[in-house]
Amino acid sequence: MAKNHLIRFDWAIKRLLRNKADYAVLEGFLSVLLNENIKILNIKESEGNREEPNDKINRVDIFVEDSKGEFMIIEVQNSYEVDYLLRMLYGVSKAVTEHLKKGGRYGTIRKIYHINIIYFPFGDGGDYVYHGITDFRGIHHNNQLILTEKQKEFFVREYVWEVLPEYYILCAQDFDKVAQDSLDEWIYYLKNTEIPDHFTAPGLKEAREQLQYDNMSQEEQIDYNHHLDQTRYEQNVIDDSFDLGLFEGKKIGLKEGEAIGLEKGEAERSRLKAEIEAIQAEKEAIQAELRAHIAELRQKGS
Numbered sequence: 001m002a003k004n005h006l007i008r009f010d011w012a013i014k015r016l017l018r019n020k021a022d023y024a025v026l027e028g029f030l031s032v033l034l035n036e037n038i039k040i041l042n043i044k045e046s047e048g049n050r051e052e053p054n055d056k057i058n059r060v061d062i063f064v065e066d067s068k069g070e071f072m073i074i075e076v077q078n079s080y081e082v083d084y085l086l087r088m089l090y091g092v093s094k095a096v097t098e099h100l101k102k103g104g105r106y107g108t109i110r111k112i113y114h115i116n117i118i119y120f121p122f123g124d125g126g127d128y129v130y131h132g133i134t135d136f137r138g139i140h141h142n143n144q145l146i147l148t149e150k151q152k153e154f155f156v157r158e159y160v161w162e163v164l165p166e167y168y169i170l171c172a173q174d175f176d177k178v179a180q181d182s183l184d185e186w187i188y189y190l191k192n193t194e195i196p197d198h199f200t201a202p203g204l205k206e207a208r209e210q211l212q213y214d215n216m217s218q219e220e221q222i223d224y225n226h227h228l229d230q231t232r233y234e235q236n237v238i239d240d241s242f243d244l245g246l247f248e249g250k251k252i253g254l255k256e257g258e259a260i261g262l263e264k265g266e267a268e269r270s271r272l273k274a275e276i277e278a279i280q281a282e283k284e285a286i287q288a289e290l291r292a293h294i295a296e297l298r299q300k301g302s
Contacts, residue, residue, distance in 0.1 A: 005213045006193050009117070010060040010076035011224055012211050018043055022210055026064070028203015030072060032182045033115065033168060039067040063095070070111040071095060078231050080120040088114055092165045107154070112165040117190055119173050128174040128187065132167035136160055 007016070017026050023040045030038040044063050064072040073091055081087060092114050100109055123130075136145035145160050155163050172191040179185045182201035189195050195208045216224065 006189070006195060006207070006211045007213050007216070007224060008193055008228070009190050010078070011227055012207075013043070013062055013074060013076075014060045015220065015223075016211065016216075022206075024206040025203045025210060026074075028201065028206065029186055030064070030066075030115075031202050032186055033170075034113065041065045041067055061091070070113070071099070072113045072115060074115045074117070076117045076119075078119050084116075084118070084122065088116060088167060092167075111163070113168065114165060115168045115170070117170045117172060121173075122169065122171050128171045129183065130167075130169040130171075132169070133161040134164040 013026060016022060020040075023043075026043070027038050027040055030040075042065050060074075060076040062074050064074060066072065073095055075088075075091060077084065092112055095112055095114075096109055100106075137143065138145070147155065147157065147160055147163075152158060157163050170187060170190065172187055175184070175187045175191050177184075179188045179199065185195075185199040185201040185204060188199070189204065189207065195204050213221065213224070
C-alpha cells in the first residue's frame, strides 16, 4: 500500500465516519451533491442491510438523518446487478416502512434521498451523474401538477416532486475527464481513491486528512485489505461469469444461426431447383411444339 494512500469511500462511511467529529467528510459530499448545506444528526447502517448478510461484502448501505429531519440512503454497489433499479425502489420502500410506526400518520413520512454510487456499467445515457424525481404531468396538456397553498404550508415545499423520494446515481467508473467543479472532484476521488492537492470541494480537505490508510490500526488495515480482496474477487467472478455467458451465448447463437442458415439454404436450393426444372420443362415443351410444327410443314410440302 503506497504511503499516504487514501481508503475507499465505501469503507470509510461504513467504518470510520460514524463519530460526529468525522461527519465533515460526509457532510461535504452531501452538500456538494444536493447543492445545499447538510448537517448530519446521525449515521447508521440500514435495517434492511443487516437483514441481508450476503450484501455486506459487495454493498454498503447506510442511513443518514440530517438536521432538517430528512433521510438520505447512501448505497455503494461494486458488483453488477441487472435489476439494480428495482433494488433502488426496494431500498426507498423499505426506508419508508421502517420509519412509519404502525398506525402512524402518513404525514410523518420523511423526505428521502436515495444516493447510489455504482462501479459497473449502468444504462445508456452518456453521463456519469443522474438525478431522478417523480413529476406528475397531465396527459392532455402536459401541465405539471402543483401543490395547493394548504399543501405547501403542510409540506413546507413548493412542488409535488419535492415531497416524494429523489434518486441520485453516480456512475464513478464512467468519469473520464478533468474535474471542473466540486462534484467532479468528489467523483474523481470515488473512482480513483485519490485527492489531488488542488481540489477544494467541501469535505475533501477533511477526507484527505482523516482517510489515510496509514492512520488505521493494524486490525483495521487487515480488515480493509480483506475487503479489497473480496471486492476484487467478487468482481472477477461476475466478469468471468458474464464473459462465459457471452461466450456460450455466442456459441449457441452460431449453432442456431448455422442451423437456420442451413435450413434457409436448403429451402433456397429447393426453390431454385424447382425454377430450373420448370424452365427446362417449358423449354422442352417449346422444342417439342417446334418439332411438331416443322414436321407438319414438311408433310404439307410433300
